[in-house]
Amino acid sequence: MRTGTKVAIGVGAAVVAVGVVAGIYGPGLYADWASEAADDEPTLEASMEALSDTEAVEGTWTVGDGSFAGYRVDEVLQGADVTVTGRTEEVTGDVTVADGAITAAGIEVDMASVATDEARRDEYFRDQAMEVGTYPTALFELTAPAELEPGATAVELTGDLTIHGVTQPATVEAEVAGDAAGGGPVQVIGSVPITFADFGVEAPDLGFVSVEDEGSIEFSLQLESER
Template sequence: MADSTPHKKRRWPLFLVGAVVAVAVLVVGGTAFYINVIKEDAPEEFTLDDPAPGSSAAGSTADGSVDGRWRVGDGSEAGYRVNEVLFGQKTTAAGRTSEVSGTMTIADSAVTEATFEVQMASVRSDEDRRDNQFRGRIMAVDTYPTSQFTLTRPIDLGTVPAGDETRTYQATGTLTMHGTAREVTMDLQARRAGDLIQIVGQIPVTFSDYNIPNPSLPGISTEDHGTMEVSLRFTGVEANE
């Protein structure tokens, strides 16, 4: 009777290749299922609130002076957005926090001073493991607990915006993050509704500019940059002295 051992030996490489392929299919397929079915979608980019129906027609928004000092109020948020590739599947990671404070001073139709500060340890995404990496290895929040933006050039507002009117501006200032300060320009939109001014803006952030380690991990790769996003609701105007 012929010896079948050589034939069995030839089967082993084919079996191993098949096993590797099967595992790869399970990983990629499982990741795709997780991203498309289980994982929550990243929150949408910040946008201005829709005006209340008929608010302008009813005259419920004031068109008077905006001069004074405004403070970041309730409903304000800040966060990040980074594109990821998770085992070959593209996805977006985003974190948010409402622990934001700041002020803005308007005088003679210009923003003369503005600053906001974000408590970094409070930023949360939809994934605890990502948040642990963010607070520890990536952002080192125990050492660098806050990120701040400070306006360095006045913003000319032009004429006083009417109620519910959207305006687009650029804000140049210093962003301090992870212990490093850089000059940045933030594109923003603003809308005034009575005693509320809402501002949404984005600041591109290249990680190496702030000595931030690339967030990539085995099986998870990210771009070398992300976006800092803010939605600031300024209220409680105080008259300039």
């Protein structure tokens, strides 16, 4: 979006139902219900283990079924905190591993398919905030090799994050695990904090409901070997 006025008008239609529900049931009860509806943060599956042999994962890996990406943001409704998450499984891309490091990665997310538990919020997100007709995808591209430590899951990914047509440098605190030695998939999870204004998005504030200026992008990737 290009002006704060446009954001304010768009979000008005998106949150009017929230205000009605909160008025009937009370903001505290609504906040509890809404936060319970939020998805859990991405975690490594129980079957995944730290990579003991990084050579076993060398090659190119493709984003497969079971992957997802989305956002997490806090809203404040008449003083009550509400956590909202939006998710999509429409994620594509690939990751290359060589010499014990992730050397290349490009992950693309279809922004039009990101959804929460509230259709009107999703309509605002697509049409007003993200303007998906003009900027249909978000993209993360690795810009520096990320070393993989045998027996450890933590890895720091440095790259460029493009949202709403704006590209900003980003550091992603991620975890990598899998069963690559046995031919199974590799899972990568992580999140990156963002400030909406950095991507030309102004967090709306209508008095009775407001969105925090910062949020996070989070993901869980199921990678399949191309070997």
